[in-house]
Amino acid sequence: MLGTVYTGFGYWDVWSWAAFFAIAAALVLWLRAQGREDYKEGTDQDEIYWSGNVVPEEGADITVPASSAYWGFRKAMAPFYKVLTEMHTGIGTDIVGCYVVVVALMAVFVLM
Amino acid sequence: MNWNAHLPALLLAVPLFGAFASPVLSPFGRTTRNALLAGLSFVTLLVSLLLMKSVLAGGTAVYVMGGESTGLALPLGMKLPIRIIMEVDAFSAFMAVCGTVASFAGALFSMNYMDKFTALGRFVSLYFLLTLGMLGMMITGDIFNFFVFLEIASIASIGLIAFWRDRPEAVEASFKYMLISQVSSMVFLIAAGALYGKYNALNMAAIGGLIKPGTMEKLALVFLVGTLAMKCGAFPLHMWLPDAYAEAPSGVSCLLVAVSQASLYGLMRVCFSLYGVNLGGAFIPWVIISMGLASMFFGVTMAVVQHEIKRLIGYHSVSQVGYMLLGLGVGMLVLTDARGMAEYGFTAIKGGMFHIFNYTMYKALLFLAAGAVYYATGKRDLNELGGLARRMPFTTGMFVIAAAAISGLPPFNGFVSKLLIYESVFAVHPALAVVALVTSVLTLASFVKVFQTAFLGPEKSSFTAVREVPAGMLFGMGVLTVAVLVATLFPSWTISNLVEPAAKALVDQAGYIGAVMGGGL
Amino acid sequence: MIANAPFFVVGLLFLGGLTAIFMEKNLVKIAIAISVISSSVNLFLVALGYRVGGTVPIHFLAGEGTRMVLPTPQAMTLTAIVIALATTALLLSLIMLVHRHYGTLDIDEIRRLRG
Numbered sequence: 216m217l218g219t220v221y222t223g224f225g226y227w228d229v230w231s232w233a234a235f236f237a238i239a240a241a242l243v244l245w246l247r248a249q250g251r252e253d254y255k256e257g258t259d260q261d262e263i264y265w266s267g268n269v270v271p272e273e274g275a276d277i278t279v280p281a282s283s284a285y286w287g288f289r290k291a292m293a294p295f296y297k298v299l300t301e302m303h304t305g306i307g308t309d310i311v312g313c314y315v316v317v318v319a320l321m322a323v324f325v326l327m
Numbered sequence: 328m329n330w331n332a333h334l335p336a337l338l339l340a341v342p343l344f345g346a347f348a349s350p351v352l353s354p355f356g357r358t359t360r361n362a363l364l365a366g367l368s369f370v371t372l373l374v375s376l377l378l379m380k381s382v383l384a385g386g387t388a389v390y391v392m393g394g395e396s397t398g399l400a401l402p403l404g405m406k407l408p409i410r411i412i413m414e415v416d417a418f419s420a421f422m423a424v425c426g427t428v429a430s431f432a433g434a435l436f437s438m439n440y441m442d443k444f445t446a447l448g449r450f451v452s453l454y455f456l457l458t459l460g461m462l463g464m465m466i467t468g469d470i471f472n473f474f475v476f477l478e479i480a481s482i483a484s485i486g487l488i489a490f491w492r493d494r495p496e497a498v499e500a501s502f503k504y505m506l507i508s509q510v511s512s513m514v515f516l517i518a519a520g521a522l523y524g525k526y527n528a529l530n531m532a533a534i535g536g537l538i539k540p541g542t543m544e545k546l547a548l549v550f551l552v553g554t555l556a557m558k559c560g561a562f563p564l565h566m567w568l569p570d571a572y573a574e575a576p577s578g579v580s581c582l583l584v585a586v587s588q589a590s591l592y593g594l595m596r597v598c599f600s601l602y603g604v605n606l607g608g609a610f611i612p613w614v615i616i617s618m619g620l621a622s623m624f625f626g627v628t629m630a631v632v633q634h635e636i637k638r639l640i641g642y643h644s645v646s647q648v649g650y651m652l653l654g655l656g657v658g659m660l661v662l663t664d665a666r667g668m669a670e671y672g673f674t675a676i677k678g679g680m681f682h683i684f685n686y687t688m689y690k691a692l693l694f695l696a697a698g699a700v701y702y703a704t705g706k707r708d709l710n711e712l713g714g715l716a717r718r719m720p721f722t723t724g725m726f727v728i729a730a731a732a733i734s735g736l737p738p739f740n741g742f743v744s745k746l747l748i749y750e751s752v753f754a755v756h757p758a759l760a761v762v763a764l765v766t767s768v769l770t771l772a773s774f775v776k777v778f779q780t781a782f783l784g785p786e787k788s789s790f791t792a793v794r795e796v797p798a799g800m801l802f803g804m805g806v807l808t809v810a811v812l813v814a815t816l817f818p819s820w821t822i823s824n825l826v827e828p829a830a831k832a833l834v835d836q837a838g839y840i841g842a843v844m845g846g847g848l
Numbered sequence: 849m850i851a852n853a854p855f856f857v858v859g860l861l862f863l864g865g866l867t868a869i870f871m872e873k874n875l876v877k878i879a880i881a882i883s884v885i886s887s888s889v890n891l892f893l894v895a896l897g898y899r900v901g902g903t904v905p906i907h908f909l910a911g912e913g914t915r916m917v918l919p920t921p922q923a924m925t926l927t928a929i930v931i932a933l934a935t936t937a938l939l940l941s942l943i944m945l946v947h948r949h950y951g952t953l954d955i956d957e958i959r960r961l962r963g
Contacts, residue, residue: 220743220818222750223674229738229818236738274714274785281634281709281780285772289632299629303566305962307503307955308870308878310566311510315866317563318514318553325545325610471924478931485938495949499958502875502942509882509935510869513889516928517862520889523921524896570961 332397334378335390335413335466338423339459341371346455353448361438361799364451368427368434371458375427379420383828387416387842389468400843408530408843414468416839421680421829422465422592425687428810429585430458436695436803437578439796440702450490457483457582464589468843470519470601471529473593474512477558480586481508487579488571500570507567511554518550531601532843535836540607551597552611558590560645561652562621569629569641573707577698578803580637581691584644588687591648595655595833603836604663612660619652620759623766631773634709636697636781639773640690643733646766647686653763654679654748657755662834671754676830678747681822685740685814689732692807696726699796699804700781709777714786718793723782725804730778732811734771740814740821854895861888875943875953882939886932890925897921 218229254260263270271277289296330337345367353360382388390397390413400408415423434454441447460480467473485508489501523529525544526537538544557564568587572580598606598615606612626645633639658676661667699722700715701707716723732739745767753760795801814821832838861884868881897920903913905922943953950958 218817218819220747220822222747223671224750224753227737227743227746227818229743229816232738274787275789278713278780278784278787281712281776284776284780285631292628295628296632299625300963303629303963305503305566305570305959307506307958310503310507311869313563313566314507314511314553314557318549321549321553321614322546325549325607326542471927475927475931478935482931482934482938485942489942489945492945495946496960498942498945498949500961502939502946502958503961505935505939505942506869506878506882509939510866510885513862513885516889517892520893520896520921520924523924529920529924574961 331377331381331385332388332390334374334381335388335415336392336397338371338374338378338462338466339413341367341374342455342459342462346452346459349451349455350448353451357442360447360451364434364454365431365438367455368431368458371462372427372431375420375423375462378415379417379424379825382415382417382420383824387414387832387838389414389842401845407528407533411472412468412530412843413466414532414839414843415466416842417828417832418592418595418680418830419466419832421825422588422683423462424825425588425684426458426461426465426585428806429687429691430461430582432691432695432803432806433578433581434803435806436581436698436800437576438803439799440578440698441576444491450487453483453486453490454579454582457487457579457586459483461582461586461589465592468531469529470522470531470534473531474516474519477515477590477593478512480589481505481512481558484571484575484579484583484586488575488583490576490579491574494574496570497574500567500574504567504571507557507564511557514550515554518547518554521547521550530843531596532840535601535603536840536844538602538605540605544602544605545607548597548602548606548611551601552594552614555590555594555597556615556618556652559587559594560622560648561618562625562645562649563618565622565626565645568645569633569638572641572644572694573635573638577637577694577701580641580694580698584690584694585687587644587648588683591651591683598659599662599833600836600839606659606662609660612656612662615652615656615659616759619649619654619656620762621649622646622652623649624762627766627769627773631769631776633773635707636700636709636712636777637694637707639709639777640693640697643693643770643773644690646770647682647690647733649766650682650745650748650763651679651686653752653759654682657752657759658834660755667754668834671751673830673834674747675751676833677822677826678744678751680830680833681740681747681814681818681826682744684821684825685732685744685811688807688810688814689729689741692725692729692804692811693733695800695804695807696722696729699800702796702800703793704790709780712781713784714782714790715793716782717786718790719782719795721795721801722804725808726782727778728808728811730774732815734774735767736771738815740811740818743814743818851900854891854898858888858892858895861885861891873954873956875946875955875958876940878955879936879939879943883932883936886928886935890928890932893921893925893928 220227392411394410460476463476485501485505489498491497521543526534528534560568623646626642630639630642654675658672661672732741735742735745749760865881865884897918899917902915902917905916905919
């Protein structure tokens, strides 16, 4: 078969995946097409709900900037990121220093 | 006359001609220069495909420069090859195909992308020199020539990274890369000299046939591995990489991805073909595996918190290189163990190799898409972008494909190569596969962030004048999208025709040596 | 032992250059340190090809000597010198651009790209 890849422990077949995807998508779309009985067009149900406030005209006012994405993750990992960002000092000689230290350590260990 | 025999020389001659023709031809105007850039890149791509075809049909190609006959590696009954020799096995040809596809796409993209700027004759010249350096590294059979091509590639890439020399950050990134690249290439030269002093040969196959484990060889190995791991951006040595990738023009970042793969090729060539069974224990394989794990994890965690689009993608380069180091390192670990090699080692190598192809395609595509966003909006900070999907539907579509592929979402090609890596490195230790899986999750997380903040969301008033990028740029991205989709929809065809011959050539040290030194090892 | 003296000199030069990269803050001095390193590597290659009492490695019309120094490392050295020339020129021009943009030559202050 053209799309089957054996990994030694299992296999991957892109066309069967596509077939399952198509079946699942059809099922989901059919369920969605059933709709809700209590929906009425042209009422308040059509409005965008924005915490009960008026939705602003300008898109920039309601977007979450990228720097705020995954705020919780970054807050939880703050000590980790502190170490990691302090490592990336951006000073040219530190970059060379890293290289020299890594090569020197490898040289010491390989000769031991 | 059989042209197939001259393909290795032609592969270098075409970009070299382009590099020196461009200063002569570029005064004739924009069309001539663009035709030169796109035309010769396409010819290089064709030559590499023909080379791949001829290598698959006829076995390893050896090309001797300046000899009486191009196939005569050992003239006059000499024991060691004395001339400059190109040696192209399936692995080299595979890498050359990956590299030339990226180079062609970058060239198509740059035609429109660089239009606003001056001194484009020099840009085209440097672009071809970078392509030449990359291809030279991939097909040379000589360790000193490898150094020369490495230097050509780094000088050209330094020039291209600082191409927008009115931007302070570009000059800074270029300067930092230059510092580390100079120190490390001198270390590389010491290793090459040490091997020459010991074995009187510079040809990798000749050294590989003679090499015995010893102190000097181990030191040389460490120097070579350190330098090449730095050039491909393994974790503790990666800090130049996001800077350089982010500040280079996008068409160049796309080619730089392929150039870093050439260094990875050198690393694997040194470990598998030059040292091979003489690697001297499991230390170097474990160094490469742990560098791979560290690159994957720390690269992706740094990427999650970035908010400049190209810098974020640059950190992902670090993490993706980790996958290849992991897969190929596991293969290296079981190089002398036939049972382990048959059970999982070869699958790991295949996975790493397939990932090289996939990575080059989708990472180049991501850089081009980021460049298209920059071209259309003039912004690179994700905080300022938003709602571009309505204005740039084609760019968005191709970005989604690349982002899904890099995150390893089924059914895309990134998933297939990652699956091969997970299922084989699991046999060494489950922790390796766990780190790889966590990395994949975080990759998806950071690309969801990029996609959501740059392309989705309500339209911003500052972007109402944004238009889809010109056709040349879309074609450049389209080439890579087609490559991603082919590898997605026909993974077994790709693996059996491109990846598996390359993986076989990589583990076949005797074959590599025998092609130059003859059968009498 | 005395035959190994060139290699000790090479090692000292290399370590000296490497130390200077970390000790010096001025970009021009770092460029000089990098030049010292590449000179030491060139010296290493030339010393590698030397044979005691060897003459120039030319076969015809070059005297009576049959014991020659190795020609390949000399060819390598020439190539490496040319490359070092190109990179030094490029490095100095980059330093010029850095100075123009940042107004300083202190390497610790050229760090807009970090994190």
